[in-house]
Amino acid sequence: MTRFFHRISFPWHSAVWICCLTGMISYSCSDDDLPLLKPTLPGESSDNIRAIRHLGGQTPSYDWTFSYSDGRLVEAGGTVRDPDTTIDGSFSYTSQLSYRHNGVNIYNSSGEKTVVTLNAQGLIDKMTVNRNIYKFYYREGHLAEWEKTVFENSFGQAHQYNSSARFTYNGGNITGIEYKENSGEPVSITIVPSDIPNRNGLLPETISKELGCLGFEHLYYAGLMGLPTTNLVKSISVSYPSQPDKNYTINFEYSIRNGNTILCNYHTPQGSVASASYEY
Numbered sequence: 072m073t074r075f076f077h078r079i080s081f082p083w084h085s086a087v088w089i090c091c092l093t094g095m096i097s098y099s100c101s102d103d104d105l106p107l108l109k110p111t112l113p114g115e116s117s118d119n120i121r122a123i124r125h126l127g128g129q130t131p132s133y134d135w136t137f138s139y140s141d142g143r144l145v146e147a148g149g150t151v152r153d154p155d156t157t158i159d160g161s162f163s164y165t166s167q168l169s170y171r172h173n174g175v176n177i178y179n180s181s182g183e184k185t186v187v188t189l190n191a192q193g194l195i196d197k198m199t200v201n202r203n204i205y206k207f208y209y210r211e212g213h214l215a216e217w218e219k220t221v222f223e224n225s226f227g228q229a230h231q232y233n234s235s236a237r238f239t240y241n242g243g244n245i246t247g248i249e250y251k252e253n254s255g256e257p258v259s260i261t262i263v264p265s266d267i268p269n270r271n272g273l274l275p276e277t278i279s280k281e282l283g284c285l286g287f288e289h290l291y292y293a294g295l296m297g298l299p300t301t302n303l304v305k306s307i308s309v310s311y312p313s314q315p316d317k318n319y320t321i322n323f324e325y326s327i328r329n330g331n332t333i334l335c336n337y338h339t340p341q342g343s344v345a346s347a348s349y350e351y
Contacts, residue, residue, distance in 0.1 A: 105172040106172065107143075107170045107171065107172060108170045108171060108172060108173060108174065108175060108189075108193055109141075109142060109143060109170070110143070110193055110293060110294030110295055111294050112142070112144070112272065112292070112293070112294045113271075113272025113273075113291065113292060113294060113298070113299040114270065114271040114272035114273075114292075114299075115272070115294075118271070118331055118351035119137070119139055119144075119351065120137060120271055120272075120273070120292060120349055120350070120351055121136065121137055121350045121351055122134075122135065122136045122137065122348075122349070122350040123135045123288075123347060123348070123349055123350075124347070124348045124350075125152045125345065125346070125347050126345065126346045126347075126348065127343060127344045127345040127346055128154070128338070128339040128341065128342075128343025128344060128345040129152045129153055129154045129159055129339065129343075129345065130152075130153075130154065130276075130277045130339055130340070130345070131152070131153050131154075131279065131280055131285060132152045132153075132276070132277070132279055132285070132347075133149040133150060133151055133152060133279070133285070133286060133288060134149065134150045134152055135147055135148065135149050135288060135289060135292070136148045137289065137292060143168070143170060143293070144168060144289065144292060144293035144294070145167065145168050145169070146165065146166070146167050146168070147165070147166045147168075147289035147292070147293075148163065148164070148165045148166075149163065149164055149165075149166070149286065149287075149288075149289065150162070150163040151163070151286070154339065154341065162181075164179055164180045164181035165179070165180040166178070166179050166180070166185075166287075166289055167179075168293060173189065173193075174187070174188075174189055175187060175189070175293075175295065177290075183200050183201055184199075184200070184201055185198065185199070185200050186198070186199050187290075187295070189295070190209070192209070192212070193294075193295070194207070194209055194295060194296060194297055195207050195290065195295050195296055202222045203219070203220065203221045203222060204219070204220045205217065205218070205219050205283070206218045206219075207283070207296065207297075209297050210240075211240075212297055212298040213238070213240055213243070213245070213297050213298050214238060214282075214283070214296055214297040215237065215238050215240075216235070216236065216237045216238065217235060217236055217283035218233070218234075218235045219233065219234045219235065219283065220232070220233050221233075221234075232252070232253060233252070233253055234250070234251065234252045234253070235250075235251050236248050236249060236250040236251070236281055236282075236283055237249045240300075242301065243298070243300065243301035244262075244264040244300050244301045244302055245262050245264075245275070245300040245304075246261070246262050246263075246264070247259070247260060247261055247262060248260040248262070248278070248281050248282070250280075250281040256311075256312055256313060257312075258281075258309060258310070258311055259309075259310040259312070260278065260281055260307060260308070260309050260310075261307070261308040261310070262275065262304055262306075262307055262308075263304070263305045263306045263307075263308075264300065264301070264302040264303070264304060264305060265302050265303045265304065265305035265323075265325075266302065267302055267303045267325060267327070267332075268301070268302055268303075269299050269300055269301060269302050269303050269332075270330060270331070270332070271331055271332050271349065271351070272292070272299035273299070273303065273332060273335075273349065274288060274291060274292075274299075275300065275304040275307065276304075276323065276335055276337065276347050277307060277321055277337070277339075278307060284296060303323070303325055303332065303335075304323055305322070305323060306320055306321065306322045306323065307320065307321045307323075308320040308321075309340075319340045321337050321338065321339075321340070322337060322338075323335055323336070323337045324336045324337070331349070331351050332349055333348065333349055333350075333351075334346055334347070334348050334349070335347045335349075
């Protein structure tokens with residue numbers, strides 16, 4: 072058998088040029104050279120919100136402080152608020168966000184292992200917190216639906232709890248939520264928008280649980296959970312189909328300073344005077 076060997080020779084300067092080109096290609100493909108994810112903040116057209124505090128009567132919610140760097144939310148501190156005085160203020164934690172080219176890492180001081188997967192638009196598609204699973208679905212940039220599965224262990228037994236909600240919109244304003252827990256009947260929430268533009272991208276008050284972000288509202292304010300409702304909310308009406316005696320309506324009034332919403336006043340379902348203040 073005859074074998075043929077071909078020797079290919081390059082001038083020394085060609086070899087150097089090829090090595091340099093190879094080095095340039097390797098460097099240009101490095102992840103370190105790619106731009107970091109920069110979500111669009113919900114209050115992009117105005118000042119970034121720095122703090123949210125709830126005063127007076129309480130509904131399930133969180134107080135928050137926010138810190139930013141290079142136009143990104145990088146740290147948030149949350150404290151639970153609740154009408155039950157044994158729960159109100161009993162838990163606080165800090166959440167740090169670090170951004171990659173196509174993702175974000177979340178570190179919580181409370182120890183929960185939180186992992187998020189983003190969709191092609193840079194919004195949270197799936198989130199796991201320890202064993203708990205959250206899934207989010209969007210339509211035209213707005214959060215349209217979410218599902219949550221929570222696992223609890225007690226007395227050697229594992230329990231699973233499911234909740235979900237679907238949203239309706241009109242002209243960029245959220246107008247309705249159908250919320251469901253486990254096998255119970257859905258709770259219907261009707262939302263009436265005001266004529267005041269939501270320039271700061273604020274979440275509607277009193278319904279963080281139904282919005283699917285109670286305890287991690289900061290991820291919405293980081294720009295990772297869809298567009299804000301276009302206008303501030305005028306009223307929220309909650310209806311229980313088989314328990315109409317539990318139905319209630321909350322009306323909201325706002326104070327605006329220099330174009331920023333600084334105060335939201337309302338009454339809780341129990342009739343207590345309440346407010347949320349916003350700092351920028």
